[in-house]
Amino acid sequence: QKEVEQNSGPLSVPEGAIASLNCTYSDRGSQSFFWYRQYSGKSPELIMFIYSNGDKEDGRFTAQLNKASQYVSLLIRDSQPSDSATYLCAVSRANDYKLSFGAGTTVTVRA
Amino acid sequence: ETGVTQSPTHLIKTRGQQVTLRCSSQSGHNTVSWYQQALGQGPQFIFQYYREEENGRGNFPPRFSGLQFPNYSSELNVNALELDDSALYLCASRAGQGNTDTQYFGPGTRLTVL
Numbered sequence: 190q191k192e193v194e195q196n197s198g199p200l201s202v203p204e205g206a207i208a209s210l211n212c213t214y215s216d217r218g219s220q221s222f223f224w225y226r227q228y229s230g231k232s233p234e235l236i237m238f239i240y241s242n243g244d245k246e247d248g249r250f251t252a253q254l255n256k257a258s259q260y261v262s263l264l265i266r267d268s269q270p271s272d273s274a275t276y277l278c279a280v281s282r283a284n285d286y287k288l289s290f291g292a293g294t295t296v297t298v299r300a
Numbered sequence: 301e302t303g304v305t306q307s308p309t310h311l312i313k314t315r316g317q318q319v320t321l322r323c324s325s326q327s328g329h330n331t332v333s334w335y336q337q338a339l340g341q342g343p344q345f346i347f348q349y350y351r352e353e354e355n356g357r358g359n360f361p362p363r364f365s366g367l368q369f370p371n372y373s374s375e376l377n378v379n380a381l382e383l384d385d386s387a388l389y390l391c392a393s394r395a396g397q398g399n400t401d402t403q404y405f406g407p408g409t410r411l412t413v414l
Binding site: 193225231232233234235238277279285286287288289290291292293 | 302331333335340341342343344345348355356358388390392402403404405406407408
C-alpha cells in the first residue's frame with residue numbers, strides 16, 4: 190500500500206464548476222497535510238496546508254481533513270483555465286521533516 | 301517566486317558519470333531538502349540538511365550524497381549515474397525544523413541520463 194494515494198486522473202471540469210480532489214494516507218502518525226499545484230515543466234507550489242480536522246478555506250480553495258478516515262481533500266470552486274495543473278497531496282509525521290507525496294491528479298478546466 | 305534557486309536548469313549525462321546539482325535557499329532558511337521527481341510521479345524525499353549536517357535520509361543508495369555550506373546553500377551529488385536517475389531534482393528550503401514549517405521549492409534541475 191502506498192503511503193499517499195490520490196484519485197487517478199485526469200479530471201476534466203468545465204469553467205466555473207467545482208473540482209474535487211481526494212487523497213488518502215496510510216500512516217496514522219501523519220500530522221500535517223499539504224496541497225501543492227504543479228504546472229507542466231514547473232516545480233510544486235504550495236497552495237494550502239491543514240493540520241486540524243475540519244475545513245480550511247483560502248479564496249477559491251477549501252481543504253478538508255478527516256484524520257479518523259485518513260482522508261484529505263481539496264475543493265476548487267469557480268474553476269478557471271489557469272487552475273489546469275497537477276495537484277499533489279503531501280503529508281508529514283509529527284516531528285518529522287520529509288514530505289511524502291502522492292502521484293498527483295491532473296486537472297483540466299475546459300473553457 | 302520562492303527565493304530558492306537551482307542550477308543548472310537542464311543537464312544531460314551518460315550512464316556511469318557523476319553529477320553535481322546546486323541549490324541556494326531562501327534568505328533566512330537553514331534547512332534544505334532534496335527530492336527526486338520521476339515523470340508522472342510525485343516527488344520522493346532524498347535527504348535533508350540542517351546547519352550543514354544531514355539529519356534525515358529517504359530510501360536512496362549511498363551514491364546519492366550531499367553537502368550544505370555555511371551560507372545554507374547545498375549540493376546534491378550523484379555518482380555512477382543510472383538511466384533511472386533521469387528525473388526532475390527539486391530542492392526545498394524552510395526556516396525551521398518543525399513539520400509545520402512550510403517548504404518552498406526551487407525551479408528544479410532536469411537531469412537526463414543517456
